[in-house]
Amino acid sequence: MPAAAIRARARAEMISEIKMIARRHLETEGANLSLRAVARDMGMVSSAIYRYFPSRDELLTALIIDGYHALGDAAEAGDAEVTDRADLRGRWLTVCHSIRRWALAHPAEYALLFGSPVPGYAAPQDTTAAAARTPAALIGILTDGFAAGALTDPGPGELPGPVQADVATVRATLFAGLPEALLARGATAWIHCFGAVSFELFGQLNGVIEARKEYFDHQMRQMCDLIGLP
Amino acid sequence: MPAAAIRARARAEMISEIKMIARRHLETEGANLSLRAVARDMGMVSSAIYRYFPSRDELLTALIIDGYHALGDAAEAGDAEVTDRADLRGRWLTVCHSIRRWALAHPAEYALLFGSPVPGYAAPQDTTAAAARTPAALIGILTDGFAAGALTDPGPGELPGPVQADVATVRATLFAGLPEALLARGATAWIHCFGAVSFELFGQLNGVIEARKEYFDHQMRQMCDLIGLP
DNA sequence: CGTCGTCAAGAGCACTGCTCTCGAAAATGT
DNA sequence: ACATTTTCGAGAGCAGTGCTCTTGACGACG
Incomplete structure (x- = not known):
C-alpha cells in the first residue's frame, strides 16, 4: 500500500x-x-x-446525511423482513414501525433530520438524495402493489390542479410506475407517519396517550385504509 | 394609585x-x-x-406559553369567522388554514412549540393548558356536529383496547360530549395538521411541492373524509 | 433622618466557534 | 542522502455566550 x-x-x-x-x-x-x-x-x-x-455546520451536514442513510437502511430492512411480498399492508406497517423504532432509538438524530431547522443553517443539496430513500421505500411498496394489480388507480380527479402538476413532476423523476393519485395518497400517509413520530418524540403526546405503539399502529392502519391497501 | x-x-x-x-x-x-x-x-x-x-429557560417558557395562546387565538378566530355554524367541514378547514397561516407568519415560535425540544429544557406543566387550546378548538367543531346529529358515532370497535383506554381518559377530562371513536379520529386529523405544517415549515417539502397551500388544503380535506365530516 | 428594598451596572468565570501562527513529522522531489 | 513541500496538531487569541456576585444609586416608609 x-x-x-x-x-x-x-x-x-x-x-x-x-x-x-x-x-x-x-x-x-x-x-x-x-x-x-x-x-x-x-x-x-x-x-x-x-x-x-471546515466548520461545525459541515460536521452537522455529514451527520445529517449519515442519519438519512441510517433511517433509509432501517426502512429498507423493515420491508425486506416481510417474507410474503404480496402482503402490502404488512409491508407498509412494518416499514412504518421500523421508522418509528429508529426514531425512538436515535431521538437526537431524528430531531436533526426532521425537527426545527438549525438557525442560520441551510441544508445543502447533498442531503436530498439521502433523504429520499425512506419515502422511496414506502412508495416502492405501492409500486409493487400497483404492478401486481392489487391497487387500483383512483384516477387523477381527486387532486387539485396545481398539486397534480407537482405530483406529476415527482412521478416523472422518481416513481414512474405509479399513478399520480396513488403517489399522492402515499405521500399523505408518509407525512402522517412523520407527523405521528414527531408528535410522540417531541413530547406532544406526554400525559395524553400512554399506549404509544398501539396508537401509532392504529394511525398507520388508518393511513393504509386511506391509500386503499388491501 | x-x-x-x-x-x-x-x-x-x-x-x-x-x-x-x-x-x-x-x-x-x-x-x-x-x-x-x-x-x-x-x-x-x-x-x-x-x-x-431568573434564567433564559424561564424566558423561553414564557414565550412558549404566549405562543400557545397566540396559536389558540388564531384557531378560535378562524372558527369564529365562519358564519354558517352548521358548515362543519368549512369550519374545520378554516381552523386548519388559520393554524398553518399562524405557523408561516411565526415560524420560529412554531418551531419553539412543536419542533425539536430544546436540549436540557423540560416544558413545565403550565404549558399544557395553553397547548390544549388549539386541539380543543378543532374537537369543539366535532362536538357541535355530533350534538346536531350531523356526525354519526362509528362505534368503539375501531379502537384497539389500550388506545381506547387512553382516549376514554381524555374524553372524560376534556371532551365529555363526544364519542371516543370520533374523538380519536379528530386527534388523527389534528396530528396530520401538525404533521403537514411541520413538514412544510421544516423544509421537507422544498423542491418537491410548490403549491403549498393547495397541497395542505387537499390533505386537510382527506382528513375531513377520514373523520366523516359531511 | 435613617433604613430598607429595588434596580442597573460592572467585573468576572467558564464556555463556545473560529482564525492564525508555529513547530514537528512525514512524504516527496532531486 | 539531502532539501523541499505537505500534513497535522498545539497554542494563543478574538468575539461572543449564560450566569453569578458585588457595588452603588434611588425612592419609599417608619
Whole structure:
C-alpha cells in the first residue's frame, strides 16, 4: 500500500471517529453540538478538528446525511423482513414501525433530520438524495402493489390542479410506475407517519396517550385504509 | 394609585417589553436566543434581565406559553369567522388554514412549540393548558356536529383496547360530549395538521411541492373524509 | 433622618466557534 | 542522502455566550 493511501485511510478513520463521538454527544446534549467537547473526548485540541471539517455546520451536514442513510437502511430492512411480498399492508406497517423504532432509538438524530431547522443553517443539496430513500421505500411498496394489480388507480380527479402538476413532476423523476393519485395518497400517509413520530418524540403526546405503539399502529392502519391497501 | 402599584406596573411593562424584543430576535435568529442581545436592544446590561427572568429557560417558557395562546387565538378566530355554524367541514378547514397561516407568519415560535425540544429544557406543566387550546378548538367543531346529529358515532370497535383506554381518559377530562371513536379520529386529523405544517415549515417539502397551500388544503380535506365530516 | 428594598451596572468565570501562527513529522522531489 | 513541500496538531487569541456576585444609586416608609 502506497504511503498516500495509508494517509488517506488514517484520515478517513479520523473522520469517522469524529462523527462517532459527535453522534454520542448529540444523543446526550441535543442539537447544540460542541466542537470543543468532541475534541476533548478525542484528546485533541479544538482547532485540530478543523483539519477534518471546515466548520461545525459541515460536521452537522455529514451527520445529517449519515442519519438519512441510517433511517433509509432501517426502512429498507423493515420491508425486506416481510417474507410474503404480496402482503402490502404488512409491508407498509412494518416499514412504518421500523421508522418509528429508529426514531425512538436515535431521538437526537431524528430531531436533526426532521425537527426545527438549525438557525442560520441551510441544508445543502447533498442531503436530498439521502433523504429520499425512506419515502422511496414506502412508495416502492405501492409500486409493487400497483404492478401486481392489487391497487387500483383512483384516477387523477381527486387532486387539485396545481398539486397534480407537482405530483406529476415527482412521478416523472422518481416513481414512474405509479399513478399520480396513488403517489399522492402515499405521500399523505408518509407525512402522517412523520407527523405521528414527531408528535410522540417531541413530547406532544406526554400525559395524553400512554399506549404509544398501539396508537401509532392504529394511525398507520388508518393511513393504509386511506391509500386503499388491501 | 399607590406607589407599590406603580412599581408593579412598571415591572409588568418591562417584562412584556423583554418578551417583545425576545420574540423579534426569535424570528430572525431562531431558537438559540441570546439574553445579551436582548439586553443590548433594550439599552440595558445583560445582568439586568435577570431581575425579571431568573434564567433564559424561564424566558423561553414564557414565550412558549404566549405562543400557545397566540396559536389558540388564531384557531378560535378562524372558527369564529365562519358564519354558517352548521358548515362543519368549512369550519374545520378554516381552523386548519388559520393554524398553518399562524405557523408561516411565526415560524420560529412554531418551531419553539412543536419542533425539536430544546436540549436540557423540560416544558413545565403550565404549558399544557395553553397547548390544549388549539386541539380543543378543532374537537369543539366535532362536538357541535355530533350534538346536531350531523356526525354519526362509528362505534368503539375501531379502537384497539389500550388506545381506547387512553382516549376514554381524555374524553372524560376534556371532551365529555363526544364519542371516543370520533374523538380519536379528530386527534388523527389534528396530528396530520401538525404533521403537514411541520413538514412544510421544516423544509421537507422544498423542491418537491410548490403549491403549498393547495397541497395542505387537499390533505386537510382527506382528513375531513377520514373523520366523516359531511 | 435613617433604613430598607429595588434596580442597573460592572467585573468576572467558564464556555463556545473560529482564525492564525508555529513547530514537528512525514512524504516527496532531486 | 539531502532539501523541499505537505500534513497535522498545539497554542494563543478574538468575539461572543449564560450566569453569578458585588457595588452603588434611588425612592419609599417608619
